[in-house]
Amino acid sequence: MPPASDLIAAFQDGCFFGLIALGYSMVLEATGFFNFALGAMVMFAAIFSAYLVAVIHMPLALAVMVGIASAAILSVLSDQLVISPIEKRGTGGELPALVAVTAVLFAIQQFAGTVFGRYPLPSESWINRPPLMWGSVAISWQIIVTVVITLLVFAAIHLWTKRSLYGRLLYAVGDNRNAARTLGLPVNRIRLVAFVLSGLIGGLAGTLFASNGGGVGFENGFSYSLYGFLALVIGGRGSVWAPLLGGLVLANAQTYSIYRFGGGALDFATLVLALIFFGLRPTGLVARRVRI
Amino acid sequence: MRLSRRSVSDNDSGVGSRAKPDALTDGSVRVRQAERPDGRSRSAALSGFSRIFVGRLDVITSIPFLILAINWTSGNAYHQQLMLLFVTYVFIALALYVPFILSGALSIAYSVYVAIGGYSVAIISVKTHLNVILAFPMGIVVAVGIALILGATTIRLSGFFLAAVSILFIYAAQDFFLDATPVTGGASGLGPIRSISLPGVTLSPADYITASVIVAWLIAVGLRNVRSRSFGLVTRARREVPAAIEAVGVRVPILTLVVLAIGAALGSVGGSLYALGSGIVLPDGFSLDVVIIALFTALLGGVNSPWGAFIGSALVVEFTYNLQQFQNTGTLFFSLAVIVVLLLAPKGLLGYGAEIKSLLFRLFRILTRRTG
Numbered sequence: 001m002p003p004a005s006d007l008i009a010a011f012q013d014g015c016f017f018g019l020i021a022l023g024y025s026m027v028l029e030a031t032g033f034f035n036f037a038l039g040a041m042v043m044f045a046a047i048f049s050a051y052l053v054a055v056i057h058m059p060l061a062l063a064v065m066v067g068i069a070s071a072a073i074l075s076v077l078s079d080q081l082v083i084s085p086i087e088k089r090g091t092g093g094e095l096p097a098l099v100a101v102t103a104v105l106f107a108i109q110q111f112a113g114t115v116f117g118r119y120p121l122p123s124e125s126w127i128n129r130p131p132l133m134w135g136s137v138a139i140s141w142q143i144i145v146t147v148v149i150t151l152l153v154f155a156a157i158h159l160w161t162k163r164s165l166y167g168r169l170l171y172a173v174g175d176n177r178n179a180a181r182t183l184g185l186p187v188n189r190i191r192l193v194a195f196v197l198s199g200l201i202g203g204l205a206g207t208l209f210a211s212n213g214g215g216v217g218f219e220n221g222f223s224y225s226l227y228g229f230l231a232l233v234i235g236g237r238g239s240v241w242a243p244l245l246g247g248l249v250l251a252n253a254q255t256y257s258i259y260r261f262g263g264g265a266l267d268f269a270t271l272v273l274a275l276i277f278f279g280l281r282p283t284g285l286v287a288r289r290v291r292i
Numbered sequence: 293m294r295l296s297r298r299s300v301s302d303n304d305s306g307v308g309s310r311a312k313p314d315a316l317t318d319g320s321v322r323v324r325q326a327e328r329p330d331g332r333s334r335s336a337a338l339s340g341f342s343r344i345f346v347g348r349l350d351v352i353t354s355i356p357f358l359i360l361a362i363n364w365t366s367g368n369a370y371h372q373q374l375m376l377l378f379v380t381y382v383f384i385a386l387a388l389y390v391p392f393i394l395s396g397a398l399s400i401a402y403s404v405y406v407a408i409g410g411y412s413v414a415i416i417s418v419k420t421h422l423n424v425i426l427a428f429p430m431g432i433v434v435a436v437g438i439a440l441i442l443g444a445t446t447i448r449l450s451g452f453f454l455a456a457v458s459i460l461f462i463y464a465a466q467d468f469f470l471d472a473t474p475v476t477g478g479a480s481g482l483g484p485i486r487s488i489s490l491p492g493v494t495l496s497p498a499d500y501i502t503a504s505v506i507v508a509w510l511i512a513v514g515l516r517n518v519r520s521r522s523f524g525l526v527t528r529a530r531r532e533v534p535a536a537i538e539a540v541g542v543r544v545p546i547l548t549l550v551v552l553a554i555g556a557a558l559g560s561v562g563g564s565l566y567a568l569g570s571g572i573v574l575p576d577g578f579s580l581d582v583v584i585i586a587l588f589t590a591l592l593g594g595v596n597s598p599w600g601a602f603i604g605s606a607l608v609v610e611f612t613y614n615l616q617q618f619q620n621t622g623t624l625f626f627s628l629a630v631i632v633v634l635l636l637a638p639k640g641l642l643g644y645g646a647e648i649k650s651l652l653f654r655l656f657r658i659l660t661r662r663t664g
Contacts, residue, residue: 034452082631089638095396096634098455099591102584103630110624222459222580229456264471267463274460275445278453 236284383562
C-alpha cells in the first residue's frame, strides 16, 4: 500500500478530476456535446486567480471569485462564438466541432501563456493554519477545504437536478432536444445555464487545485481535459455522484502505479486504465438503467 | 462507378462540396460544350495538350512552387531550418491525410510514428555500423506494427474515446523515449547521425532537406490521385456511412487497419528524413502539440486535397518561427486563425480559393453569354 500521505493526496486529486468530470457532464447532459476545452478553462481560472494575487495583489477571496467567473465567461463565449455555430451547420459529423474545441483549448492555453507568463505562478493556500495531525499523518487544511467544497458542490448539483425546475429540464432537454423544443421548453436558455454551470464548476476546480501550492502551468489544460474525460467515462453517467467516483478511481490507480512502478508509470497506467474501461465497460461504473 | 463517385464526392468533407478534380473536369467540359454548338464529343473536343492539363492543374501548378522552394532552401542555413520544420509538419499532415481527413479515424498518435522513424535512423547510425538507409524499412515495419496493435486494440472505439486513447498513447510513448536511455539516449537524445552511404555520393543534411521536400511532393501527388480512385472513395465512404461499404463487401475493421498502417508508414518516413536533416533526434520534438498543430495545418490549408497540408504548414512556420512580431504569440494567432477558418471557410483556405474560382467562373460564363 502507498503511504497514507500519498493516499490523501490521491483523494484530493480524485476530487479535482471529479469536479472537472461534473463540469463536463453538465454540458453533456444538456446538449449531448462534449466540451473538451473545459480543461483549458480550469487552467485559466487557476492561473488568472494566482496572477491577480501575486502580481496585482488582489485579496485572495476576490481573486478566486474573479478566476471562477472568468472560466464561466470563457465557457459561454466558446459555446456562443464557436461550438453553437459549427453544430448548427450540422454537417461533417463530430469532426469539425471536435477540431474546433481543440483549437479553442489551444487558443485559451496560448492566451494564458501570453498574458500571464509562461512560468507557473506561486499560489496561496486558502487557509493558513498548521496541518491537522491524525496519528503520524499530517493533513493540510487545504485538502480538507477541497474535499468539503467538492462534496458540497456535488450535493448541491444533486439537489438541483432533483428538486429545481431547471435541474430537471437539463435532463429533459438532453434526452430529446427536438421533443423539448416542440414542447416549448427553453432549450437555448438551458444550454446557456449548462455552459455557465460547467464553467463555474471547472473554475472552482482550478482555483481549488492551484491553491495546493504547486502552481499551474499554462500547458496543463490538455491533461486536465483528458483526466476529466477519463473520470467521466470511468464513473459513468448513471448518477450525479458518478464523476466523483470515477475521479477517485483514476487518482488512486495513478497513485498506486507510481508507488508500485515509479514515476514513469503514470501515463502507462492511465493508458491501460482507459483501454480497460473503454473496451470492457464503456458505460462506466455507474451505468444509467433504462426501464423498457 | 460514375454514380458512386458522384455520391461520395457530394458528401465529401461534410460540406456538400464536390471533389476538386471532378469540379475542374466538369467545369472545363461544360465550357467546351458551350463553346462548341456542333455537339462533338468530349474526347474529340479536347486537344492533346488539354488532356494532359485538365484534372492535373493542381499538380502542374505545384511544380514551380516546388522548384522555388528548393532554390530558396539551397545555400542558406536559416532557410534550411525553416524548410526542415515546414517539411516535418507537411509529413505529419500528409500522414494523417488518409486515416484522419479521408477516413475520419481519430487515432492521432502520429508523433509516435514520426519518432519511430527518427529513432530508427538514430539507433542504426549511432549503435550499429549498418547502412543508414536500412532505417527506412525498419522504421516503417516498427511503426506499422505498432499502429496495427494500437488499431486492433481500439478497433471498437470512435470519436472522443479513440482520440483520448491515442493522446494517452502519445504521453506514454514520450515517457518511454525519455526513460529508455540505453535505447533512445534519454533526454539528451541520440546523435550525431551518420549520412546514408551511397557509392560515390556524399549527402549533407541540406541535401536531405531538399530530398524531403521532393518526397513530400511525390507523396502529395500520390495521395491526390488515390483520393479519387476506388480506394479513396471507399475510404471516404467509411467516414460517412461505414455500413454502406460493409454492405458492398469491404470489411470496415480491415480497412481501418490499412489506413492506419498507411498513416504510420508515411509518418515514419517523415521522421527518418527529419532525423537525417537535423542530425540529432531529441525526445521533446515528438510531442502532442506537434500532432495537433499538424492537424490544424491540414484543416487550415484545406481538406479537399493534400496540397492544403503545404499551405497550412507554410503558414504555421511563418507565424510561429519566422515572423518576429509574433515570436511568443504565434501559436495563439495560429489557433485563432484555425477557429476563424473553421467558422468562415470550413473547407479550408484552398476550398475558399476553389469557391472564389468557381464564382469567377460562373460570373465569366454569365458575362460571355450576355455579350455573346
